[in-house]
Amino acid sequence: MTEERWKAVDDYFESVAGEPDPALDAAAGANVGFDLPDIAVSPAQGRFLNLLARVRGARNILEIGTFGGYSTIWLARALPADGTLVTIEYEKSFAEAAAANIARAGVADRVRQEVGRALDILPGLTADPAAPFDLVFVDANKPDIPEYFEWALKLTRPGSVIVVDNVVQGGAVADPDHPDRGVRGVRRFLEGLAHDTRVDATSLQTVGVKGHDGFTLALVTG
Ligand code: DHB
Ligand code: MG
Numbered sequence: 001m002t003e004e005r006w007k008a009v010d011d012y013f014e015s016v017a018g019e020p021d022p023a024l025d026a027a028a029g030a031n032v033g034f035d036l037p038d039i040a041v042s043p044a045q046g047r048f049l050n051l052l053a054r055v056r057g058a059r060n061i062l063e064i065g066t067f068g069g070y071s072t073i074w075l076a077r078a079l080p081a082d083g084t085l086v087t088i089e090y091e092k093s094f095a096e097a098a099a100a101n102i103a104r105a106g107v108a109d110r111v112r113q114e115v116g117r118a119l120d121i122l123p124g125l126t127a128d129p130a131a132p133f134d135l136v137f138v139d140a141n142k143p144d145i146p147e148y149f150e151w152a153l154k155l156t157r158p159g160s161v162i163v164v165d166n167v168v169q170g171g172a173v174a175d176p177d178h179p180d181r182g183v184r185g186v187r188r189f190l191e192g193l194a195h196d197t198r199v200d201a202t203s204l205q206t207v208g209v210k211g212h213d214g215f216t217l218a219l220v221t222g
Contacts, residue, residue: 003211010208014043023073023105030068030097040067041139041165042209046074049137049163052217053078056161058134062125063087064118064148065140065165069098069105075137076107084130088114088121090140119144122151132157139165142182145189153198153220160220164189168205168214190216198222 024046031038041049053061053075059082061075066089076085085107089095095115102111112130114121118140125131136152138145145164152162167173167190172183193201193216201218 003207006207006211007209010042010044017043017047023101024070026104027068027070027073027098027101030070030094030101033097034093038210040070041074042206044208045206045210045215046071050074050078052161052163053135056134056159058161059083060130060133061085062130062133062136062152062155064122064136064138064152065089066098066113067094067139069101071137071139072098072102072111073105073107075135076102076105076110079110081110083110085111086114086125086128086130086133087111088116088118088140090115090117119147119151122148122155125155131155132160134160136160136162137165138162142166142169143185145185146192149189149193149218156220158220158222162199162216162218162220164216164218166213167203167216168212170212193218 028040049071058078059080063072063075063085066072066087072087079085092115095113099113102108133155136156138148138152140148167186169183169186172178173186199218200221201216203214203216205214
């Protein structure tokens with residue numbers, strides 16, 4: 001299977017997934033204005049996050065890493081009208097682009113954006129009316145994933161779901177000597193998870209329009 005084939009299958013799935021959504025398409029293109037790689041989740045992954053939040057019956061969601069707001073919109077659309085999604089972004093310009101995309105998608109009433117260093121903002125969320133969260137999506141800078149996961153645990157309760165994006169990194173995660181700090185962050189996270197009695201978790205590889213990557217799904221058990 002070539003990457004081209006993976007993409008063709010994702011494109012096919014998208015072609016049978018219903019009407020195009022201009023608000024989501026605009027958010028998906030947020031990378032263009034910043035000359036960045038196309039790092040939002042794929043349409044199929046966005047839909048998966050939306051379904052997962054609804055399966056969980058999530059009323060409060062935390063997202064670490066807003067980028068252009070694409071996954072934010074998918075997740076916010078899973079919430080009831082009185083639900084809250086708190087999303088944290090370090091880059092002010094990304095947060096501003098996301099704000100426009102979130103407003104265009106009609107979910108601004110359910111989304112609260114926090115701008116700054118996630119590790120500075122997360123401690124303040126312990127006293128937030130939106131906490132504990134039913135679902136946390138960890139999708140920010142990869143070297144800090146283990147610390148973000150610890151905060152996700154502090155800000156959830158048994159039954160909550162935590163999803164961590166980008167745990168495969170084109171397969172690099174299997175390399176014990178990989179020099180990339182992001183890959184090392186992912187490995188430190190996964191190796192900690194192995195003996196973590198507070199969660200049950202699995203990691204799945206994905207292929208598609210975003211290449212070869214994957215996510216970890218954790219259920220908070222205690
Ligand atoms: C990349 C992909 C992501 O989903 C992300 O959150 C960050 C970076 C990437 O492909 O570089
Ligand atoms: Mg990601």
